[in-house]
Amino acid sequence: MSEETELKTFIIDQLKDMAKTIVKNTEKNIKSRTNNPFNSISDEVGKHMGLGRSFDSQLGTRLQKIALYLARRKYGKENVPNIILMSSKNNQDIVNVVRIAYDLSPEFGMTQKVYWKEPGFDFKGVFTHELIKLYKKDPSKFCIKNDSIHCTIDEILTIKNKINEIDENGNGIPVDLVFFDKKDNAHTFELKAGGNLDTKNTKSNVSEVENLKLIFKIFGNNESKFATCYNNNGEGNTPKGTIFNKLSSKEQAVGKNFWEEILPKSLTYDKFIQIYHKAFKEAKVEETIVK
Template sequence: MDEQIKNIILDEFTKLVHTIEGDFHINFLKKRHNFLLNQLDKMMIAHMVFVSSFESKSGNAIQACAKRIARLRFGEENVPQIVNPKGLALPNGFCNPKGEQVVITNVNIESAALHGEINKFREEHKGRGRGKSRIESSVTQESIKQLLTIGGKYIEDRIYIKPVDLCFRDGEEWNIMEIKAGGALDSSNAPSNAEKLLLLYTALQEKNCRCYFATLYNKDGEGAHWNSGVKAHLSYPEMFLIGRQFWERILPQEISFRNFVKIYKQALTQIDLNARIRTMISDCVGTL
Protein backbone atom coordinates (compact mmCIF):
# COMPACT_ATOMS: atom_id res chain seq x y z
CA MET A 1 0.00 0.00 0.00
CA ASP A 2 2.91 2.36 0.74
CA GLU A 3 4.17 1.88 -2.80
CA GLN A 4 0.74 2.53 -4.32
CA ILE A 5 0.43 5.83 -2.47
CA LYS A 6 3.97 6.79 -3.39
CA ASN A 7 3.26 6.10 -7.06
CA ILE A 8 0.14 8.28 -6.92
CA ILE A 9 2.17 11.18 -5.51
CA LEU A 10 4.96 10.61 -8.04
CA ASP A 11 2.47 10.66 -10.91
CA GLU A 12 0.57 13.78 -9.87
CA PHE A 13 3.61 15.81 -8.84
CA THR A 14 5.60 14.85 -11.93
CA LYS A 15 2.73 16.28 -13.98
CA LEU A 16 2.75 19.35 -11.73
CA VAL A 17 6.46 19.97 -12.26
CA HIS A 18 6.09 19.56 -16.04
CA THR A 19 3.29 22.14 -16.01
CA ILE A 20 5.32 24.64 -13.97
CA GLU A 21 8.37 24.13 -16.17
CA GLY A 22 6.25 24.56 -19.29
CA ASP A 23 4.90 28.01 -18.48
CA PHE A 24 7.58 29.35 -16.15
CA HIS A 25 9.38 31.49 -18.74
CA ILE A 26 6.14 33.18 -19.85
CA ASN A 27 5.07 33.82 -16.25
CA PHE A 28 8.49 35.26 -15.48
CA LEU A 29 8.26 37.72 -18.37
CA LYS A 30 4.79 38.78 -17.27
CA LYS A 31 6.05 39.46 -13.76
CA ARG A 32 8.84 41.66 -15.11
CA HIS A 33 6.20 43.90 -16.68
CA ASN A 34 4.96 44.65 -13.16
CA PHE A 35 6.58 48.01 -12.37
CA LEU A 36 6.02 47.35 -8.66
CA LEU A 37 8.48 44.46 -8.86
CA ASN A 38 10.77 45.06 -11.81
CA GLN A 39 13.31 46.95 -9.74
CA LEU A 40 14.15 43.68 -8.00
CA ASP A 41 16.90 41.54 -9.47
CA LYS A 42 15.97 38.78 -11.90
CA MET A 43 16.78 35.93 -9.54
CA MET A 44 14.51 37.30 -6.82
CA ILE A 45 11.67 37.79 -9.31
CA ALA A 46 12.18 34.25 -10.60
CA HIS A 47 11.84 32.81 -7.11
CA MET A 48 8.68 34.84 -6.56
CA VAL A 49 7.25 33.48 -9.83
CA PHE A 50 7.98 29.91 -8.76
CA VAL A 51 6.38 30.30 -5.34
CA SER A 52 3.28 31.87 -6.85
CA SER A 53 3.01 29.17 -9.51
CA PHE A 54 3.64 26.31 -7.10
CA GLU A 55 1.12 27.54 -4.55
CA SER A 56 -1.59 28.00 -7.17
CA LYS A 57 -1.02 24.65 -8.90
CA SER A 58 0.09 22.30 -6.12
CA GLY A 59 -3.34 22.41 -4.49
CA ASN A 60 -4.85 20.75 -7.57
CA ALA A 61 -2.10 18.12 -7.57
CA ILE A 62 -2.56 17.16 -3.94
CA GLN A 63 -6.35 17.15 -4.34
CA ALA A 64 -5.92 14.72 -7.23
CA CYS A 65 -3.74 12.60 -4.93
CA ALA A 66 -6.43 12.72 -2.24
CA LYS A 67 -9.10 11.51 -4.65
CA ARG A 68 -6.98 8.59 -5.83
CA ILE A 69 -5.98 7.71 -2.27
CA ALA A 70 -9.64 7.73 -1.22
CA ARG A 71 -10.28 5.18 -3.96
CA LEU A 72 -7.68 2.90 -2.41
CA ARG A 73 -9.66 2.94 0.83
CA PHE A 74 -13.26 3.04 -0.32
CA GLY A 75 -13.05 1.52 -3.80
CA GLU A 76 -13.43 3.01 -7.27
CA GLU A 77 -17.20 2.55 -7.20
CA ASN A 78 -17.53 4.66 -4.04
CA VAL A 79 -15.41 7.57 -5.28
CA PRO A 80 -16.94 8.02 -8.73
CA GLN A 81 -15.82 10.64 -11.19
CA ILE A 82 -19.49 11.34 -11.86
CA VAL A 83 -21.45 11.54 -8.60
CA ASN A 84 -24.99 10.63 -9.57
CA PRO A 85 -26.70 8.75 -6.71
CA LYS A 86 -30.17 9.37 -8.15
CA GLY A 87 -29.20 7.78 -11.47
CA LEU A 88 -30.28 10.84 -13.44
CA ALA A 89 -29.97 10.65 -17.22
CA LEU A 90 -26.92 12.57 -18.40
CA PRO A 91 -27.37 15.24 -21.07
CA ASN A 92 -26.70 14.21 -24.67
CA GLY A 93 -23.08 14.82 -25.56
CA PHE A 94 -22.04 15.13 -21.92
CA CYS A 95 -18.29 15.20 -21.46
CA ASN A 96 -15.93 16.12 -18.67
CA PRO A 97 -12.81 17.39 -20.46
CA LYS A 98 -11.06 18.60 -17.29
CA GLY A 99 -11.52 15.24 -15.61
CA GLU A 100 -13.04 16.86 -12.53
CA GLN A 101 -15.24 15.02 -10.09
CA VAL A 102 -18.74 16.40 -10.65
CA VAL A 103 -22.13 16.16 -8.98
CA ILE A 104 -25.13 15.49 -11.22
CA THR A 105 -28.37 17.02 -9.94
CA ASN A 106 -31.82 18.09 -11.04
CA VAL A 107 -31.88 20.87 -8.44
CA ASN A 108 -31.60 24.24 -10.14
CA ILE A 109 -28.30 25.25 -8.57
CA GLU A 110 -28.20 28.32 -10.81
CA SER A 111 -31.35 29.75 -9.23
CA ALA A 112 -30.78 33.11 -7.54
CA ALA A 113 -33.69 32.32 -5.24
CA LEU A 114 -32.04 29.08 -4.06
CA HIS A 115 -28.76 30.89 -3.47
CA GLY A 116 -30.70 33.47 -1.49
CA GLU A 117 -32.28 30.81 0.71
CA ILE A 118 -28.92 29.16 1.38
CA ASN A 119 -27.46 32.57 2.22
CA LYS A 120 -30.36 33.22 4.61
CA PHE A 121 -29.89 29.81 6.26
CA ARG A 122 -26.18 30.47 6.78
CA GLU A 123 -26.80 33.96 8.18
CA GLU A 124 -29.49 32.75 10.58
CA HIS A 125 -27.12 30.10 11.94
CA LYS A 126 -23.99 32.24 11.90
CA GLY A 127 -21.70 32.41 14.93
CA ARG A 128 -21.69 35.74 16.74
CA GLY A 129 -19.97 37.57 19.56
CA ARG A 130 -16.60 37.24 21.21
CA GLY A 131 -15.09 35.62 24.25
CA LYS A 132 -17.41 34.09 26.84
CA SER A 133 -20.47 35.62 25.22
CA ARG A 134 -19.73 34.09 21.82
CA ILE A 135 -22.42 31.95 20.20
CA GLU A 136 -20.95 29.39 17.81
CA SER A 137 -22.37 28.63 14.38
CA SER A 138 -25.31 26.24 14.46
CA VAL A 139 -24.73 25.01 10.90
CA THR A 140 -24.40 21.37 11.94
CA GLN A 141 -24.70 18.00 10.21
CA GLU A 142 -28.23 17.85 11.62
CA SER A 143 -29.40 21.40 10.90
CA ILE A 144 -28.29 21.32 7.26
CA LYS A 145 -30.94 18.68 6.57
CA GLN A 146 -33.32 21.63 6.29
CA LEU A 147 -31.56 22.44 3.03
CA LEU A 148 -32.78 19.19 1.49
CA THR A 149 -36.36 20.42 1.86
CA ILE A 150 -35.41 23.84 0.54
CA GLY A 151 -33.60 22.29 -2.42
CA GLY A 152 -36.59 20.09 -3.18
CA LYS A 153 -38.54 23.19 -4.19
CA TYR A 154 -36.06 23.80 -7.00
CA ILE A 155 -36.09 20.35 -8.61
CA GLU A 156 -36.65 20.63 -12.35
CA ASP A 157 -36.82 18.41 -15.39
CA ARG A 158 -33.29 19.44 -16.27
CA ILE A 159 -29.78 18.33 -15.37
CA TYR A 160 -27.22 20.56 -13.67
CA ILE A 161 -23.55 19.74 -13.20
CA LYS A 162 -21.36 21.06 -10.39
CA PRO A 163 -17.65 20.30 -9.80
CA VAL A 164 -16.80 19.07 -6.31
CA ASP A 165 -13.40 18.88 -4.61
CA LEU A 166 -14.06 15.41 -3.18
CA CYS A 167 -17.17 13.29 -2.79
CA PHE A 168 -17.28 9.65 -1.76
CA ARG A 169 -19.42 7.03 -0.10
CA ASP A 170 -17.86 5.41 2.96
CA GLY A 171 -20.18 2.40 2.92
CA GLU A 172 -22.94 4.09 4.90
CA GLU A 173 -22.95 7.78 4.02
CA TRP A 174 -21.92 10.17 1.31
CA ASN A 175 -19.20 12.63 2.24
CA ILE A 176 -18.87 15.97 0.42
CA MET A 177 -15.80 18.12 0.95
CA GLU A 178 -14.71 21.61 0.07
CA ILE A 179 -10.92 21.43 0.30
CA LYS A 180 -8.48 24.28 0.81
CA ALA A 181 -4.73 24.21 1.33
CA GLY A 182 -4.46 25.70 4.82
CA GLY A 183 -7.90 27.28 5.02
CA ALA A 184 -6.74 30.82 5.79
CA LEU A 185 -10.01 32.49 4.80
CA ASP A 186 -10.91 35.96 6.00
CA SER A 187 -14.34 37.39 6.72
CA SER A 188 -14.82 38.50 3.11
CA ASN A 189 -14.48 35.12 1.37
CA ALA A 190 -15.42 32.71 4.16
CA PRO A 191 -19.20 33.06 3.62
CA SER A 192 -19.00 32.19 -0.09
CA ASN A 193 -16.88 29.11 0.64
CA ALA A 194 -19.35 27.92 3.26
CA GLU A 195 -22.25 28.50 0.88
CA LYS A 196 -20.51 26.62 -1.92
CA LEU A 197 -20.29 23.58 0.34
CA LEU A 198 -23.92 23.94 1.42
CA LEU A 199 -25.01 24.27 -2.22
CA LEU A 200 -23.29 20.99 -3.09
CA TYR A 201 -25.00 19.30 -0.16
CA THR A 202 -28.35 20.69 -1.28
CA ALA A 203 -27.73 19.54 -4.84
CA LEU A 204 -26.96 15.95 -3.85
CA GLN A 205 -30.35 15.55 -2.11
CA GLU A 206 -29.17 12.63 0.02
CA LYS A 207 -30.28 12.28 3.65
CA ASN A 208 -27.36 10.01 4.48
CA CYS A 209 -24.73 12.59 3.69
CA ARG A 210 -22.22 14.62 5.67
CA CYS A 211 -20.35 17.65 4.44
CA TYR A 212 -17.03 19.02 5.58
CA PHE A 213 -14.76 21.99 5.09
CA ALA A 214 -11.35 20.32 4.85
CA THR A 215 -7.76 21.49 4.69
CA LEU A 216 -4.69 19.69 3.40
CA TYR A 217 -2.63 20.84 6.37
CA ASN A 218 -3.09 22.78 9.58
CA LYS A 219 -1.78 26.24 8.79
CA ASP A 220 -1.17 26.81 12.50
CA GLY A 221 0.80 23.56 12.88
CA GLU A 222 -0.44 20.01 13.34
CA GLY A 223 -1.91 19.64 16.80
CA ALA A 224 -2.26 23.40 17.25
CA HIS A 225 -5.58 25.20 17.55
CA TRP A 226 -6.77 26.03 14.03
CA ASN A 227 -8.46 29.35 13.37
CA SER A 228 -10.19 30.75 10.30
CA GLY A 229 -13.03 33.07 9.36
CA VAL A 230 -15.05 30.14 8.04
CA LYS A 231 -15.60 28.89 11.61
CA ALA A 232 -18.23 31.62 11.98
CA HIS A 233 -20.30 29.94 9.26
CA LEU A 234 -19.98 26.23 10.01
CA SER A 235 -20.07 24.47 13.37
CA TYR A 236 -16.55 23.75 14.61
CA PRO A 237 -15.20 21.08 14.91
CA GLU A 238 -18.18 19.04 13.67
CA MET A 239 -18.13 20.37 10.10
CA PHE A 240 -14.35 20.44 9.68
CA LEU A 241 -11.52 18.06 8.83
CA ILE A 242 -8.25 19.90 9.39
CA GLY A 243 -4.91 18.56 8.18
CA ARG A 244 -4.30 15.22 9.89
CA GLN A 245 -8.05 14.68 10.39
CA PHE A 246 -8.66 15.01 6.66
CA TRP A 247 -5.94 12.56 5.67
CA GLU A 248 -6.93 10.06 8.34
CA ARG A 249 -10.46 10.18 6.95
CA ILE A 250 -9.36 9.02 3.48
CA LEU A 251 -6.10 7.12 3.97
CA PRO A 252 -6.23 3.31 3.97
CA GLN A 253 -6.55 2.32 7.62
CA GLU A 254 -3.15 0.65 7.71
CA ILE A 255 -1.43 3.93 6.69
CA SER A 256 -0.96 6.46 9.48
CA PHE A 257 -0.76 10.19 8.84
CA ARG A 258 2.86 10.17 10.00
CA ASN A 259 3.67 7.43 7.50
CA PHE A 260 1.85 9.30 4.74
CA VAL A 261 3.97 12.42 5.32
CA LYS A 262 7.07 10.22 5.14
CA ILE A 263 5.90 8.68 1.85
CA TYR A 264 5.14 12.14 0.45
CA LYS A 265 8.64 13.39 1.26
CA GLN A 266 10.20 10.28 -0.27
CA ALA A 267 8.24 10.81 -3.48
CA LEU A 268 9.31 14.44 -3.83
CA THR A 269 12.91 13.44 -3.16
CA GLN A 270 12.65 10.86 -5.93
CA ILE A 271 11.31 13.50 -8.32
CA ASP A 272 14.33 15.60 -7.29
CA LEU A 273 12.08 18.61 -7.00
CA ASN A 274 14.63 20.99 -5.48
CA ALA A 275 17.24 20.34 -8.18
CA ARG A 276 14.70 20.65 -10.99
CA ILE A 277 13.38 23.95 -9.67
CA ARG A 278 16.89 25.37 -9.23
CA THR A 279 17.80 24.34 -12.79
CA MET A 280 14.58 25.78 -14.18
CA ILE A 281 15.15 29.14 -12.48
CA SER A 282 18.83 29.30 -13.46
CA ASP A 283 18.10 28.43 -17.08
CA CYS A 284 15.34 31.03 -17.28
CA VAL A 285 17.35 33.84 -15.70
CA GLY A 286 20.46 32.91 -17.68
CA THR A 287 18.67 33.33 -21.02
CA LEU A 288 17.64 36.93 -20.31
Protein backbone atom coordinates in the same frame (compact mmCIF):
# COMPACT_ATOMS: atom_id res chain seq x y z
CA MET B 1 3.22 -3.96 -6.26
CA SER B 2 2.39 -3.22 -2.62
CA GLU B 3 -0.23 -0.66 -1.57
CA GLU B 4 2.47 1.69 -0.27
CA THR B 5 4.55 1.39 -3.45
CA GLU B 6 1.50 2.12 -5.62
CA LEU B 7 0.70 5.17 -3.51
CA LYS B 8 4.27 6.45 -3.73
CA THR B 9 4.29 5.94 -7.51
CA PHE B 10 1.03 7.88 -7.87
CA ILE B 11 2.39 10.74 -5.74
CA ILE B 12 5.66 10.81 -7.70
CA ASP B 13 3.76 11.11 -10.98
CA GLN B 14 1.67 13.96 -9.58
CA LEU B 15 4.69 15.83 -8.22
CA LYS B 16 6.73 15.42 -11.40
CA ASP B 17 3.88 16.87 -13.43
CA MET B 18 3.46 19.62 -10.84
CA ALA B 19 7.14 20.61 -11.13
CA LYS B 20 6.96 20.78 -14.93
CA THR B 21 3.81 22.92 -14.76
CA ILE B 22 5.42 25.28 -12.24
CA VAL B 23 8.44 25.84 -14.51
CA LYS B 24 6.18 26.45 -17.51
CA ASN B 25 3.97 28.91 -15.61
CA THR B 26 6.94 30.75 -14.11
CA GLU B 27 8.47 31.34 -17.54
CA LYS B 28 5.17 32.86 -18.72
CA ASN B 29 4.94 35.06 -15.61
CA ILE B 30 8.50 36.37 -15.99
CA LYS B 31 7.83 37.25 -19.62
CA SER B 32 4.61 39.11 -18.76
CA ARG B 33 6.40 41.12 -16.03
CA THR B 34 8.35 43.02 -18.69
CA ASN B 35 5.12 44.81 -19.59
CA ASN B 36 4.87 46.35 -16.11
CA PRO B 37 6.80 49.67 -16.02
CA PHE B 38 6.33 49.87 -12.23
CA ASN B 39 8.12 46.62 -11.54
CA SER B 40 11.75 47.23 -10.63
CA ILE B 41 12.40 43.83 -9.02
CA SER B 42 15.21 41.87 -10.64
CA ASP B 43 14.34 38.84 -12.75
CA GLU B 44 16.05 36.50 -10.30
CA VAL B 45 14.04 37.76 -7.31
CA GLY B 46 10.86 37.85 -9.39
CA LYS B 47 11.47 34.26 -10.48
CA HIS B 48 11.60 33.02 -6.90
CA MET B 49 8.51 35.02 -5.94
CA GLY B 50 6.67 33.51 -8.89
CA LEU B 51 7.88 30.03 -8.00
CA GLY B 52 6.45 30.38 -4.51
CA ARG B 53 3.02 31.47 -5.72
CA SER B 54 2.90 28.83 -8.43
CA PHE B 55 4.08 26.10 -6.05
CA ASP B 56 1.33 26.86 -3.53
CA SER B 57 -1.34 26.84 -6.22
CA GLN B 58 -0.14 23.68 -7.94
CA LEU B 59 0.44 21.82 -4.67
CA GLY B 60 -3.19 22.33 -3.65
CA THR B 61 -4.34 20.84 -6.97
CA ARG B 62 -2.06 17.81 -6.59
CA LEU B 63 -3.06 17.17 -2.99
CA GLN B 64 -6.70 17.12 -4.09
CA LYS B 65 -5.88 14.38 -6.62
CA ILE B 66 -3.94 12.42 -3.99
CA ALA B 67 -6.97 12.68 -1.69
CA LEU B 68 -9.20 11.29 -4.46
CA TYR B 69 -6.78 8.40 -4.98
CA LEU B 70 -6.72 7.56 -1.27
CA ALA B 71 -10.50 7.76 -0.91
CA ARG B 72 -10.80 5.17 -3.68
CA ARG B 73 -8.34 2.88 -1.94
CA LYS B 74 -10.43 3.02 1.22
CA TYR B 75 -14.01 3.08 -0.08
CA GLY B 76 -13.67 1.45 -3.49
CA LYS B 77 -13.80 2.85 -7.02
CA GLU B 78 -17.59 2.57 -7.27
CA ASN B 79 -18.07 4.67 -4.11
CA VAL B 80 -15.82 7.52 -5.26
CA PRO B 81 -17.35 8.39 -8.65
CA ASN B 82 -16.10 10.87 -11.20
CA ILE B 83 -19.62 11.73 -12.34
CA ILE B 84 -22.94 11.85 -10.48
CA LEU B 85 -26.08 12.38 -12.58
CA MET B 86 -29.40 13.17 -10.89
CA SER B 87 -32.81 13.33 -12.53
CA SER B 88 -36.49 13.04 -11.65
CA LYS B 89 -39.75 12.85 -13.58
CA ASN B 90 -42.26 15.61 -12.95
CA ASN B 91 -44.51 15.10 -9.92
CA GLN B 92 -42.74 11.91 -8.84
CA ASP B 93 -41.11 11.48 -5.44
CA ILE B 94 -38.08 9.61 -6.77
CA VAL B 95 -34.62 10.85 -7.73
CA ASN B 96 -32.79 8.63 -10.18
CA VAL B 97 -29.04 8.69 -9.62
CA VAL B 98 -26.30 7.39 -11.89
CA ARG B 99 -22.78 7.21 -10.42
CA ILE B 100 -19.97 6.71 -12.91
CA ALA B 101 -16.35 5.97 -12.01
CA TYR B 102 -13.40 5.39 -14.33
CA ASP B 103 -9.65 5.08 -13.91
CA LEU B 104 -7.72 8.05 -12.56
CA SER B 105 -5.32 9.31 -15.21
CA PRO B 106 -4.25 12.62 -16.77
CA GLU B 107 -5.83 11.46 -20.05
CA PHE B 108 -9.30 10.84 -18.62
CA GLY B 109 -9.18 13.39 -15.83
CA MET B 110 -9.11 13.20 -12.05
CA THR B 111 -12.12 15.30 -11.16
CA GLN B 112 -15.60 14.83 -9.71
CA LYS B 113 -18.78 16.56 -10.89
CA VAL B 114 -22.49 16.44 -10.15
CA TYR B 115 -25.19 17.18 -12.76
CA TRP B 116 -28.97 17.52 -12.90
CA LYS B 117 -30.31 16.12 -16.18
CA GLU B 118 -33.66 15.32 -17.75
CA PRO B 119 -35.01 11.75 -17.28
CA GLY B 120 -33.62 9.34 -19.86
CA PHE B 121 -30.48 11.43 -20.43
CA ASP B 122 -27.65 9.34 -21.95
CA PHE B 123 -24.82 9.50 -19.42
CA LYS B 124 -22.26 9.47 -22.25
CA GLY B 125 -23.50 12.95 -23.07
CA VAL B 126 -21.20 14.37 -20.38
CA PHE B 127 -18.17 12.29 -21.45
CA THR B 128 -15.11 13.86 -23.03
CA HIS B 129 -13.99 12.62 -26.43
CA GLU B 130 -11.34 10.47 -24.75
CA LEU B 131 -13.88 8.87 -22.42
CA ILE B 132 -16.27 8.09 -25.27
CA LYS B 133 -13.46 6.28 -27.12
CA LEU B 134 -12.57 4.34 -23.97
CA TYR B 135 -16.20 3.37 -23.33
CA LYS B 136 -16.65 2.10 -26.89
CA LYS B 137 -13.43 0.13 -26.63
CA ASP B 138 -13.96 -1.36 -23.15
CA PRO B 139 -17.14 -0.56 -21.13
CA SER B 140 -15.80 -2.77 -18.31
CA LYS B 141 -13.39 0.06 -17.43
CA PHE B 142 -16.39 1.96 -16.06
CA CYS B 143 -18.17 1.33 -12.76
CA ILE B 144 -21.79 2.42 -13.27
CA LYS B 145 -24.26 2.31 -10.40
CA ASN B 146 -27.94 3.19 -10.70
CA ASP B 147 -30.07 4.17 -7.70
CA SER B 148 -33.66 5.27 -7.15
CA ILE B 149 -34.05 7.33 -3.99
CA HIS B 150 -37.42 8.25 -2.51
CA CYS B 151 -37.87 11.76 -1.14
CA THR B 152 -40.47 14.51 -1.15
CA ILE B 153 -41.30 16.50 -4.25
CA ASP B 154 -40.32 19.67 -2.38
CA GLU B 155 -36.89 18.21 -1.63
CA ILE B 156 -36.45 17.26 -5.27
CA LEU B 157 -37.33 20.76 -6.46
CA THR B 158 -34.95 22.31 -3.93
CA ILE B 159 -32.04 20.14 -5.10
CA LYS B 160 -32.86 20.60 -8.78
CA ASN B 161 -33.14 24.38 -8.46
CA LYS B 162 -29.90 24.66 -6.49
CA ILE B 163 -27.92 22.62 -9.03
CA ASN B 164 -29.39 24.55 -11.97
CA GLU B 165 -28.73 27.85 -10.17
CA ILE B 166 -25.03 27.02 -9.78
CA ASP B 167 -24.64 25.13 -13.06
CA GLU B 168 -26.14 27.64 -15.48
CA ASN B 169 -24.32 26.24 -18.52
CA GLY B 170 -24.94 22.56 -17.78
CA ASN B 171 -21.24 21.75 -17.47
CA GLY B 172 -21.61 20.11 -14.07
CA ILE B 173 -20.69 21.34 -10.59
CA PRO B 174 -17.12 20.46 -9.62
CA VAL B 175 -16.79 18.86 -6.17
CA ASP B 176 -13.38 18.84 -4.51
CA LEU B 177 -14.08 15.44 -2.97
CA VAL B 178 -17.15 13.25 -2.56
CA PHE B 179 -17.36 9.62 -1.49
CA PHE B 180 -20.04 7.23 -0.22
CA ASP B 181 -19.53 5.02 2.83
CA LYS B 182 -20.79 1.45 3.38
CA LYS B 183 -24.20 2.75 4.46
CA ASP B 184 -24.38 4.89 1.30
CA ASN B 185 -24.10 8.14 3.23
CA ALA B 186 -22.51 10.92 1.18
CA HIS B 187 -19.39 12.70 2.46
CA THR B 188 -18.53 15.91 0.61
CA PHE B 189 -15.64 18.33 1.07
CA GLU B 190 -14.67 21.82 0.06
CA LEU B 191 -10.91 21.25 0.17
CA LYS B 192 -8.10 23.79 0.50
CA ALA B 193 -4.38 23.28 0.96
CA GLY B 194 -4.54 25.09 4.30
CA GLY B 195 -2.23 28.12 4.06
CA ASN B 196 -3.28 31.74 4.37
CA LEU B 197 -7.05 31.40 4.15
CA ASP B 198 -8.35 34.67 2.75
CA THR B 199 -11.04 36.32 4.90
CA LYS B 200 -12.80 37.68 1.80
CA ASN B 201 -13.40 34.08 0.63
CA THR B 202 -15.03 33.01 3.90
CA LYS B 203 -18.59 33.66 2.75
CA SER B 204 -18.16 31.75 -0.52
CA ASN B 205 -16.45 28.81 1.23
CA VAL B 206 -19.26 28.57 3.78
CA SER B 207 -21.77 28.68 0.92
CA GLU B 208 -19.94 25.84 -0.82
CA VAL B 209 -20.28 23.67 2.29
CA GLU B 210 -23.97 24.53 2.65
CA ASN B 211 -24.65 23.90 -1.06
CA LEU B 212 -22.98 20.49 -0.96
CA LYS B 213 -25.01 19.52 2.08
CA LEU B 214 -28.23 20.55 0.34
CA ILE B 215 -27.43 18.86 -2.99
CA PHE B 216 -26.47 15.56 -1.36
CA LYS B 217 -29.14 15.58 1.37
CA ILE B 218 -30.95 12.60 -0.18
CA PHE B 219 -27.98 10.32 0.56
CA GLY B 220 -28.64 9.22 4.13
CA ASN B 221 -26.91 11.07 6.94
CA ASN B 222 -24.75 13.07 4.58
CA GLU B 223 -21.87 15.14 5.88
CA SER B 224 -20.47 18.25 4.23
CA LYS B 225 -17.22 19.75 5.49
CA PHE B 226 -14.66 22.46 4.90
CA ALA B 227 -11.32 20.66 4.85
CA THR B 228 -7.66 21.61 4.73
CA CYS B 229 -4.72 19.38 3.84
CA TYR B 230 -2.69 20.76 6.74
CA ASN B 231 -3.22 22.87 9.83
CA ASN B 232 -1.86 26.36 9.14
CA ASN B 233 -1.30 26.86 12.89
CA GLY B 234 0.44 23.55 13.48
CA GLU B 235 -1.07 20.11 14.06
CA GLY B 236 -3.09 19.95 17.27
CA ASN B 237 -3.66 23.72 17.45
CA THR B 238 -6.72 25.76 16.51
CA PRO B 239 -6.33 26.66 12.82
CA LYS B 240 -6.21 30.31 11.80
CA GLY B 241 -8.97 31.69 9.60
CA THR B 242 -12.35 33.36 9.93
CA ILE B 243 -14.11 30.42 8.34
CA PHE B 244 -13.44 28.18 11.35
CA ASN B 245 -15.62 30.49 13.43
CA LYS B 246 -18.44 30.28 10.90
CA LEU B 247 -18.75 26.50 10.81
CA SER B 248 -19.41 23.96 13.55
CA SER B 249 -16.72 21.45 14.52
CA LYS B 250 -18.69 18.77 12.64
CA GLU B 251 -18.36 20.85 9.49
CA GLN B 252 -14.55 20.96 9.62
CA ALA B 253 -11.80 18.47 8.82
CA VAL B 254 -8.36 19.97 9.34
CA GLY B 255 -4.99 18.43 8.53
CA LYS B 256 -4.54 15.00 10.10
CA ASN B 257 -8.27 14.73 10.84
CA PHE B 258 -9.06 15.13 7.15
CA TRP B 259 -6.54 12.57 5.93
CA GLU B 260 -7.64 10.02 8.51
CA GLU B 261 -11.13 10.07 6.97
CA ILE B 262 -9.76 8.78 3.67
CA LEU B 263 -6.59 6.84 4.51
CA PRO B 264 -6.89 3.04 4.17
CA LYS B 265 -6.87 1.23 7.53
CA SER B 266 -3.45 -0.20 6.71
CA LEU B 267 -1.91 3.28 6.45
CA THR B 268 -1.41 5.67 9.36
CA TYR B 269 -1.19 9.43 8.88
CA ASP B 270 2.48 9.48 9.92
CA LYS B 271 3.31 6.70 7.46
CA PHE B 272 1.46 8.56 4.71
CA ILE B 273 3.55 11.69 5.37
CA GLN B 274 6.74 9.60 5.25
CA ILE B 275 5.72 8.13 1.89
CA TYR B 276 4.91 11.61 0.59
CA HIS B 277 8.33 12.99 1.57
CA LYS B 278 10.10 10.05 -0.09
CA ALA B 279 8.04 10.60 -3.22
CA PHE B 280 8.82 14.34 -3.17
CA LYS B 281 12.55 13.59 -3.10
CA GLU B 282 12.34 10.92 -5.81
CA ALA B 283 10.27 13.22 -8.03
CA LYS B 284 13.17 15.71 -7.94
CA VAL B 285 10.82 18.64 -7.52
CA GLU B 286 13.46 21.07 -6.26
CA GLU B 287 15.96 20.10 -8.95
CA THR B 288 13.32 20.71 -11.61
CA ILE B 289 11.99 24.09 -10.50
CA VAL B 290 15.22 25.65 -9.16
CA LYS B 291 17.71 25.97 -11.96
